[in-house]
Amino acid sequence: MGTAAGLALLRHGVAQESAPATPAGGAWTFTDDKGVTVTLDAPPERLVIDVNAAAPLWDFGIRPVAVFGWNATETGDFGDAGGNIDPSTVEIVGNTSEPIQPEKVVAADPDLIITITWTPDDPDDYWSIAPEILPQVKPIAPIIALSATGSADVNTERFAELAVALGTDLSAPEIVAEKERYDAALAEFPTVTEEKSDLSVVFMYIGPEEIYVANAPDWADLNLYASLGLNIVKPDAEEGSFWEQLSLEQALKYPSDVLFNSTRPGNLTVDDLKEHPTFGQHPAIQAGQVFPWNQDFIMSYRGMADALESIMNPVSESTDATS
Amino acid sequence: MSLVGTPSSIAESPNDPIIGWRRASPRMLGLMLGIMAICVVAMMSLRLGSLELSTTDAWNGLFHYSADSYEQTVVRKLRLPRTIIALAVGGALGVAGAVMQGVTRNPLAGPSILGVSSGASFAITTAIFFLGRTAPGEYVWFAFAGALGASALVFMIGGAGRGGTTPIKLALAGVVISALLGAWTSTLLLLNEETMDAVRFWLAGSVAGRELDTLWSVSPFLLGGTLGCLLLGHQLNVLSMGDDSARALGMHTTRTRLIASTLVVLITGAAVSVAGPIGFIGLATPHIARSIVGPDYRWILPYSLIIGAIVLTAADVAGRLLTKPAELQVGIVTALVGAPFLIWLARQRSVAS
Numbered sequence: 001m002g003t004a005a006g007l008a009l010l011r012h013g014v015a016q017e018s019a020p021a022t023p024a025g026g027a028w029t030f031t032d033d034k035g036v037t038v039t040l041d042a043p044p045e046r047l048v049i050d051v052n053a054a055a056p057l058w059d060f061g062i063r064p065v066a067v068f069g070w071n072a073t074e075t076g077d078f079g080d081a082g083g084n085i086d087p088s089t090v091e092i093v094g095n096t097s098e099p100i101q102p103e104k105v106v107a108a109d110p111d112l113i114i115t116i117t118w119t120p121d122d123p124d125d126y127w128s129i130a131p132e133i134l135p136q137v138k139p140i141a142p143i144i145a146l147s148a149t150g151s152a153d154v155n156t157e158r159f160a161e162l163a164v165a166l167g168t169d170l171s172a173p174e175i176v177a178e179k180e181r182y183d184a185a186l187a188e189f190p191t192v193t194e195e196k197s198d199l200s201v202v203f204m205y206i207g208p209e210e211i212y213v214a215n216a217p218d219w220a221d222l223n224l225y226a227s228l229g230l231n232i233v234k235p236d237a238e239e240g241s242f243w244e245q246l247s248l249e250q251a252l253k254y255p256s257d258v259l260f261n262s263t264r265p266g267n268l269t270v271d272d273l274k275e276h277p278t279f280g281q282h283p284a285i286q287a288g289q290v291f292p293w294n295q296d297f298i299m300s301y302r303g304m305a306d307a308l309e310s311i312m313n314p315v316s317e318s319t320d321a322t323s
Numbered sequence: 324m325s326l327v328g329t330p331s332s333i334a335e336s337p338n339d340p341i342i343g344w345r346r347a348s349p350r351m352l353g354l355m356l357g358i359m360a361i362c363v364v365a366m367m368s369l370r371l372g373s374l375e376l377s378t379t380d381a382w383n384g385l386f387h388y389s390a391d392s393y394e395q396t397v398v399r400k401l402r403l404p405r406t407i408i409a410l411a412v413g414g415a416l417g418v419a420g421a422v423m424q425g426v427t428r429n430p431l432a433g434p435s436i437l438g439v440s441s442g443a444s445f446a447i448t449t450a451i452f453f454l455g456r457t458a459p460g461e462y463v464w465f466a467f468a469g470a471l472g473a474s475a476l477v478f479m480i481g482g483a484g485r486g487g488t489t490p491i492k493l494a495l496a497g498v499v500i501s502a503l504l505g506a507w508t509s510t511l512l513l514l515n516e517e518t519m520d521a522v523r524f525w526l527a528g529s530v531a532g533r534e535l536d537t538l539w540s541v542s543p544f545l546l547g548g549t550l551g552c553l554l555l556g557h558q559l560n561v562l563s564m565g566d567d568s569a570r571a572l573g574m575h576t577t578r579t580r581l582i583a584s585t586l587v588v589l590i591t592g593a594a595v596s597v598a599g600p601i602g603f604i605g606l607a608t609p610h611i612a613r614s615i616v617g618p619d620y621r622w623i624l625p626y627s628l629i630i631g632a633i634v635l636t637a638a639d640v641a642g643r644l645l646t647k648p649a650e651l652q653v654g655i656v657t658a659l660v661g662a663p664f665l666i667w668l669a670r671q672r673s674v675a676s
Contacts, residue, residue: 096513097513208524209652246648246649247372247373247648247650253648266523277397278393281396
């Protein structure tokens with residue numbers, strides 16, 4: 001394992017963590033969202049990518065040789081987070097119980113490893129690469145991480161930049177069409193929120209024993225919707241906590257006109273909610289204005305167009321339920 | 324007062340009310356206090372929780388329910404079911420634990436050493452794995468069947484070989500079967516993420532979010548088993564003197580153990596299939612009871628019933644208050660409190676079987 005890592009180090013480039021030096025002719029360079037600049041002798045061809053990063057990059061035409069991460073289940077179904085990835089064309093070098101498996105990564109012989117990060121300011125925190133495993137992964141290939149927090153539109157453009165650096169042509173017809181749809185959604189969203197400015201919206205995960213109310217500033221998509229004028233209810237949660245956790249007795253703590261219910265598994269269905277003794281009295285549920293919230297949205301033009309439409313369309317058809 | 328006594332003391336009639344009061348066992352008084360304590364804890368469970376409401380709301384929710392009041396709905400539809408379930412499951416686990424400790428003469432025995440919890444968990448996980456998510460009302464029967472099946476297996480293995488069923492062989496068989504079923508359950512959970520999501524809520528052990536209907540379905544087993552156990556006091560006292568002494572007194576030890584264990588399995592299987600696996604109640608309650616009434620099982624059993632009910636309900640209430648406005652599951656509270664409590668108890672007195 002040490003020899004393999006040593007060989008990998010010799011063959012590929014080395015990640016520089018200081019200010020970027022002037023690259024030699026033909027060299028490939030990219031600075032990720034942690035401020036790490038990676039320089040390689042040639043554009044990377046063999047990519048090993050976490051599913052959450054592979055899905056948006058796939059929409060931009062990038063094809064990894066292998067994927068890893070919590071969503072990379074061995075059964076080949078990556079769920080919503082997998083987007084359009086074709087599981088049969090990629091190796092799986094990490095899965096739900098072991099998000100990254102260094103021996104398999106070495107066998108995949110990557111030029112570059114790509115993942116996301118929820119903490120751009122932390123130099124050692126990479127999604128799916130635990131701190132204990134990081135020393136084993138670093139020698140294999142340089143690691144690039146793009147941010148999953150902040151605002152989804154900024155992140156989408158960063159994925160586009162990385163895709164271009166990896167060889168995508170943004171003028172390809174499919175990508176152009178998706179960008180048009182995305183731009184149209186971005187333009188129409190504020191008009192809908194303007195028209196429905198009296199409606200309040202809450203995003204929740206409702207489980208059989210507890211409720212999680214999303215804190216919008218911590219989520220890239222919710223942050224974007226709020227900046228486009230969506231009136232999202234603010235729970236009593238600290239910045240960076242992502243959720244406020246409540247018991248089911250507190251179902252009416254945040255009455256709203258519209259309720260977006262996470263699509264993550266294990267929660268109560270809309271029918272369960274209608275019959276529930278406490279949630280059945282929530283104004284959004286009584287008005288029938290409960291809609292799915294896909295937490296595993298993909299930060300590509302296609303993915304964000306889908307996400308924006310999935311919020312905008314139900315809101316445009318909703319009415320005031322709380323007064 | 325000397326044993327010979329004066330003529331006047333011999334002439335005191337046992338029907339004299341003053342003598343009657345003094346002779347009335349303090350233990351009987353304790354039982355009545357215990358029943359009152361159950362009522363108090365139950366009322367607290369209706370009154371306290373992550374949502375603030377008044378005692379009037381709690382009272383009305385119970386006796387003068389009006390669906391217009393959100394607070395009363397919380398009391399009647401959320402807190403009342405979980406209170407009833409906590410009392411029933413807590414009492415059942417308390418009695419089952421006491422019987423188990425008497426049968427095995429092992430102060431560290433709990434109702435789950437016969438593989439009941441792991442059997443129920445395995446059965447539910449398998450059912451969801453192959454049949455997909457079904458209604459909670461159907462889980463109950465799978466869990467129950469699994470509990471019974473696993474215990475039967477433990478008995479078969481524990482009784483194999485020479486010497487028949489001995490406490491040590493039973494305990495070892497229980498450990499082995501629990502470990503095996505636990506491994507199979509984990510495998511199924513890892514193989515299929517959807518099963519994991521559907522089951523992990525049940526596996527945590529909780530009285531919240533459980534339907535009262537599941538309790539009614541298994542109530543015949545709960546009630547019958549508990550009543551049967553309460554009648555075992557005398558047998559358990561004889562067993563506690565050792566197998567040889569018990570046989571010398573004419574007891575058929577193997578048959579007695581079999582009957583007692585079957586009752587325990589019925590009770591615990593029913594309790595686990597409603598609330599999931601909840602630890603420490605069966606283990607700690609008999610010790611608390613013993614520290615109050617001594618080693619007589621005729622008293623330990625009813626006291627365990629009451630103390631178990633009180634402890635589990637109190638743990639559920641604590642879970643609602645400790646992390647307001649979120650809730651801690653009752654299984655977590657019992658583990659947090661149970662472990663240090665047992666250590667303290669073990670150091671306070673020599674643990675008598």
